[in-house]
Amino acid sequence: MTHSPVIVALDYPTAEGALDLARRLDPADCRLKVGKELYTRAGPALLAQLHTLGFDVFLDLKFHDIPNTVSRAVSVAADLGVWMVNVHASCGRRAMTQAADTLAQFSAPPELIAVTVLTSFSQAEFEEVHHGERLEERVSMLAALTQDCGLDGVVCSPHEVPRLRAERGLNFGLVTPGVRPVGSDAGDQTRIMTPEQAIAAGSSYLVIGRPITQASDPLQALHQINLTLGAD
Structure with a gap:
């Protein structure tokens, strides 16, 4: 069992690359995230291999469909033994509750x-699909709905963490991508913080790739991040 809040994103195109990295890490120091590209390529067999190596796995497939399909998909994820799974909050109350x-x-x-608003969105990009709406207001609304439906937390930008922590309380999970140590490239994330800033703001888990x-x-690199967080 790890006490670190770090979830390492296995953003690799093949199982070989992901497993090579996993074997270089320690399950006592982090959890791992498997996303859409890698899971589409490698499937449940990869999850079994990562579990054999001792890692907790966040299956990041962001299910967004009709209620029966979403509930069956998360049930399969549970059967596969994953530690965490997610849906899009915009799939609605019935899907999330089911x-x-x-x-x-x-x-x-x-x-x-549940995913609120993808952390790659800027306010300008968000308004292209939600005309006249403020991004942070949509995040707060979807987080409230998620909690009301009985879910454990949301994925959000670290910049949204202080507001959501105040609104949703201490026991609501806040999983934050867009976390970069000082000096790192921002990549395709637009709303980022350092690991120390994100934890200080109230993040529960940090997704770092x-x-x-x-x-x-x-x-x-993982040990250095954990050291700055007092988790090493």
């Missing part, structure tokens, strides 16, 4: 969280 009710039937269900996966020594 998914939460489905997972409640498992003896050791995964954490169920390239600053670890593309480091010359990934384990040392």
